[in-house]
């Protein structure tokens with residue numbers, strides 16, 4: 001596995017030097033300043049790349065080139081945005097970057113209700129609490145159809161939860177959900193958010209699935225021509241939110257998507273933390289079924305409570321069997337190596353991390369402080385070394 005670390009660019013509180021000291025060799029990054037839908041120009045890509053290379057690192061993976069909402073809904077200027085997307089991919093490949101992670105989650109990228117849940121050891125973790133999510137939807141956003149979509153018990157629990165919040169807590173919950181987590185590229189006011197959601201009212205899950213398939217079908221000739229691997233990130237959390245469909249949450253979703261667009265360039269970011277939130281996702285089976293198209297690994301673990309809530313656990317704890325995931329990744333690499341695949345080594349980054357030690361006193365991107373991720377990387381590195389000796 002190619003040990004990788006995400007870097008949000010020159011304004012990231014975690015520097016490239018920090019990342020190098022964590023032992024990572026590969027940078028996962030994006031041009032966050034380019035507005036969603038515009039072409040990433042070669043000069044801009046090269047300028048970013050130069051910063052990374054000057055620190056003795058490589059920019060191996062883009063996470064993400066975001067997908068414009070018009071493409072997801074196939075409305076308005078979607079064809080123009082698809083053309084721009086292709087041009088961005090060509091530009092990236094011409095600069096030597098051949099792996100691009102993206103997602104197809106409508107309106108929101110990844111979502112949490114709590115960004116600083118205090119754990120027993122005093123570190124903090126990202127968390128998702130279903131009552132808080134429903135309370136936001138019903139009592140803060142006041143989405144028109146929300147009441148009919150929840151059970152009476154859920155409405156009751158959400159209202160109780162809402163009553164327990166003071167103004168500051170309401171504000172914090174709102175910001176956590178709609179202000180845009182790092183990398184999400186877009187944040188909203190309540191009104192904008194409501195409008196964006198309403199735009200999906202007439203789209204079914206099958207529609208969204210079809211839009212994703214049509215988008216990838218159109219990209220594949222470009223991907224094959226410039227040897228660039230796309231790898232879709234699963235929905236996080238892997239379930240519908242705000243009554244809008246999501247199409248990359250389950251084993252069945254993957255089967256539908258990959259059988260419609262079988263090119264190996266249509267790949268997957270295997271995010272153990274996202275898939276692992278659902279008890280009905282068999283991670284081993286999903287990994288082995290789609291192993292040859294896994295172009296990027298996000299390793300982290302979550303802890304479910306059986307009632308729809310979860311928090312992010314230490315990398316080797318929680319519900320994800322990290323031993324099994326690392327072993328599967330190393331086995332896949334060996335298979336590829338044997339068959340002569342030049343892309344046999346798979347970039348892997350420790351995803352998220354607890355805020356801990358010195359980082360508790362710093363302002364960092366939620367989930368992306370240095371020390372928690374360094375701990376995750378070190379643990380996974382050790383696990384990988386031990387497993388590789390037995391293969």
Ligand code: DNO
Nearest residue numbers: 064101102103109110183233
């Ligand atoms: C969160 C990330 C996601 C991911 C995008 C990929 O920590 O894993 O924001 O980058 O969904 O497009």
